[in-house]
Amino acid sequence: MSKDRIQIDGVWYVREEQLQIKPLEPHQLTNTINCIYETSNYCFEAIMIFRDDCETLYPDVSIEFTDKRSGDYDNWKKDSSDNPIWMRGVFHNVEESMIDAREMMDQEGIDEFRAFLKHIETKGWINLDKEDDEGSN
Numbered sequence: 001m002s003k004d005r006i007q008i009d010g011v012w013y014v015r016e017e018q019l020q021i022k023p024l025e026p027h028q029l030t031n032t033i034n035c036i037y038e039t040s041n042y043c044f045e046a047i048m049i050f051r052d053d054c055e056t057l058y059p060d061v062s063i064e065f066t067d068k069r070s071g072d073y074d075n076w077k078k079d080s081s082d083n084p085i086w087m088r089g090v091f092h093n094v095e096e097s098m099i100d101a102r103e104m105m106d107q108e109g110i111d112e113f114r115a116f117l118k119h120i121e122t123k124g125w126i127n128l129d130k131e132d133d134e135g136s137n
Contacts, residue, residue, distance in 0.1 A: 026052075033057075035123065037116045041069050042109045044116045048125055060084055061125045065104055065113075079104050084126055091117050092130045
């Protein structure tokens with residue numbers, strides 16, 4: 001008989017090793033909440049990061065963009081932004097912001113992105129008021 005087996009009430013059991021899981025270091029963790037909007041051509045993921053207390057959020061949202069129009073997962077284009085001035089500029093059709101937006105998306109994508117921005121504004125994750133950008137350059 002193998003010493004890794006034990007019989008109890010006529011039933012044989014195999015000994016299992018107890019896993020030793022090392023606890024994670026809190027300073028190496030980032031806790032987030034996310035909101036994802038996905039269509040056949042684009043995916044937008046808004047990410048809010050919790051402060052160390054895991055109760056309050058940092059004030060700025062970051063958004064990851066995925067352009068899926070190539071149809072091939074390996075060729076999807078990914079980009080991101082954490083610049084609320086640029087996001088408000090796209091929402092309000094400010095030409096300086098639109099230059100980058102047009103490089104990242106077609107008009108359908110821009111329209112979907114604007115709708116997504118409006119949605120995350122209703123969640124309190126971004127303020128789309130254009131006046132907030134005055135004097136910030």
